Amino acid sequence: MTDGETPWETLAASDAIIFGSPTYNGTVSARLKQFMEDSTRPAWIPQTWRNKIAAGFTNSGAQHGDKLNSLVTMALFAAQHGMIWVGLDLFAGRGADEPNRIGGWLGAMAQSDDVSPELSPIASDLHTAAHLGQRVAEIASQLKATA
Template sequence: MSTQMIVTVLYDSGYGHTAKQAQAVADGVRRVPEAEVELIAVAGGDAPWDKLAASDAIIFGSPTYNGTVSARLKKVMEDSTRTAWISQSWRNKIAAGFTNSGAMHGDKLNSLVTMALFAAQHGMIWVGLDIFPGKSPQEKNRVGGWLGAMAQSHDESPELSPISSDLDTAAYLGQRVAEVTKQFMAGAGQ
């Protein structure tokens, strides 16, 4: 008997580039049997706390602005104190993250660290990338992230960037999170 799992991609996107990355993460989740994915943009206001509570995994995504996550994602993080942190209702959920900025590096690591620390405070289990950094622009993980998926978007429309290798990296992260979640649920006897 199979168990349906819910992986939520909770993200912010200022200009559409990170939304494109979020879609790639969701496409990767869909590669795993029994995985259902929910894309939730935080730009709409309050987070859907009931959907987040029902999720088996939450993948956080944000553009990197001024060396950290966006103000809208940060607001969700702060608002989670009463709804999820005090009760530790996200404890043992699988977590991961992805980010995007205009520069090749652009302090993206700090955004992923912010997300990982947030997840740790909630008692979540963080999943990073397990692929070596690519040596060319055509390879996955070309930006060289281990903590999560990183993408670069130049000052151009989301139709042109992030490039396909960055989106492939994001899809790989989504698939990996779904596989780890499935493995974790099987081990927990759910």
């Protein structure tokens, strides 16, 4: 999301929504939490996201950084909206150069050092996030084809 108005109509018309947030203090950012709370009237009450595909990704400065809690928060939010959560289908990587090196299943996890975005997160974390995006697109397409 960019600054300004949330595009509720665009989100309602989409086939999938991928939630993303840095992990701060073991949970999602205040900005994502505000988005979640703001969604009650335009999305939750009318159930405009019901049966829509959902997924999530997060990034923190620490290798672990309690990222799982952020993904659980996103998945619970999606479930409360009646969405269908899609996780990763990648085995845990065995090294820093392999996809899913952090070993997440619920969503994509990344770790960034305190350097410029050109240097961090590393390529394997970006590949993991891209893989999740591709998986969401494929599943959303399959679901739409059966509707």
